[in-house]
Amino acid sequence: MITRFLLSNMDRRGFVFLALIAAIGLLVPLANLLLPAGSPFHVSTATMSLWGKYLCYALLAISLDLVWGYCGILSLGHGAFFALGGYAMGMYLMRQIGSRGVYGNPVLPDFMVFLNWGELPWYWYGFSSFPFAMLMVLVVPGLLAFVFGWFAFRSRVTGVYLSIITQALTYALLLAFFRNDMGFGGNNGLTDFKDILGFNVQAQGTRAALFAMTCVMLISGFLIARGIVSSKLGKVVIAIRDAESRTRFLGYRVDRFKLFVFTVSACMAGVAGALYVPQVGIINPSEFAPANSIETVIWVAVGGRGSLVGAALGAVVVNWAKTVFTSGFMAPYWLFALGALFVFVTLFMPKGILGTAQGWWESRKRPAPVPAPEPAPAE
């Protein structure tokens, strides 16, 4: 049943995407580890980590597309779930430092010693165990999304009001995590990681394994999201996006369907955050910044809202462009470029890169296309 759930209705684009990510996940680590540094096909560890970061963003974009592109919930706070997953991973990595910290305390992370804390706060218990920490990567964002969604969707908060409170949610978390007495390292966050599962985080082999793992999780996330949107539940969710009250009069409990996709999406964002942290080497409260969540919305819009492959593509393209633009003489203009890109896509490519390319391809193949309905306004 599960296999059928994951693989039924897979289109060609989906297969191409899966094959591509699988190939990258296999070949890039091999090219990094086996080829000599002088080889033209050698991939440097820095480049690999950079692309690993992009792929984490791609998973975050897929999770946002699931709620925004398919269910019409414009979440402007998805970065919060990403950051919470990242913090759960960061807490595990902090506990792995052990007595190798600056202060040499075997239990307490450095920042706690610095703050003269006597013992580990209760919510840090268990994070020395990898399975527990990984469970928390899913549970913490998922639970927050569930509780938040429970109240928001039952009270029928929709549209711009919902977007604003998701934005407020991530901003509230930003302020909370900045506080030293929260016990998450204040504005410095968590860093100076040493080991993951006994392997040195900085080592080339570990980096390669993390990259491969990111590809595996991206594939899994894509398959789950794909399974959801191509099931009947996916049709219900699209129906909710396009005509919420009609769906309700058909007998579907709209709030429960929204809650389901919102929670699944938050867990997915949490996993993306957890993979991001060891590759970047730090997690701090700036990950909760509202601007991050808004940028994620831009990636999805650029790539193609309502297409999972498009969302992933948008994340990679925009972030690659960001790297290029912010590292050269054009660095001061990046935000202008990002803004211009968003305006351009909204005006001229409302279906994003992928949707536009597809439309162009189809119009070449078939000169007289069936008139498509007007795209639903972004809620």
Add this chain to the structure above:
Amino acid sequence: MNAPTPGALTSSLLYLDGVSVSFDGFKAIRGLSLTIEPGEMRAIIGPNGAGKTTMMDIITGKTRPDEGTVMFGGSVDLTRLDEAAIANLGIGRKFQKPTVFDFHTIEDNILLALKSKRSVLKTLFWQTESQQQKRIDEILGIIKLADKRERLAGSLSHGQKQWLEIGMLLAQDPKLLLVDEPAAGMTDGETAQTAVLLKEIARDHSVIVVEHDMGFIRELGVKVTVLHEGSVLAEGPLDQVSANERVVEVYLGR
């Protein structure tokens, strides 16, 4: 067909008594009483602002009445339930403006409406059974859209959307159907076909039709209730109602 359930307070399928609702002091419905028998088809007419749509909102759970009783199947108090619960009890609604899911194919629109378990898990692992597929094909035939099943509903004409929505109601297989102005914006030919379609449906469902078009109501040939300022002004066969002086005064505007 619908035998009253044990403990039923009334044998009527739908029973409204003394229902009132006001919005910001404006009494949209005042002391409305109405009963629909199992298997009955009823036409409701009334000038704009008579409370026709508000009445439908109350029955389907969109609006809660300030006072009064709304009973379904003799024993279920509809004022305590939300839209989804009421829909699952077997009350279907067709809106004035055709509301279909534009980005789904015609077939998927019917599939979404098809009577089935509506829970999250059931829909996540849904497999359409051959019997259900047969029913979908049958409905597509009835509403004359079988050859367009793969097309997006958004590409249909206004009249075809109306039929698709009626088809969705058929798929829902409700005990009671509320139909708001099914002939609005249709050509004469389409209107006549819609009347045939509704009469077909009324053979094994109770139906309430709200309509302005007198010709259409004459074609249906059913009992008529006239609403005015939120309550019932007259009730009876169309000829009798249209001979009523008060009705002529408020509705026919003479």
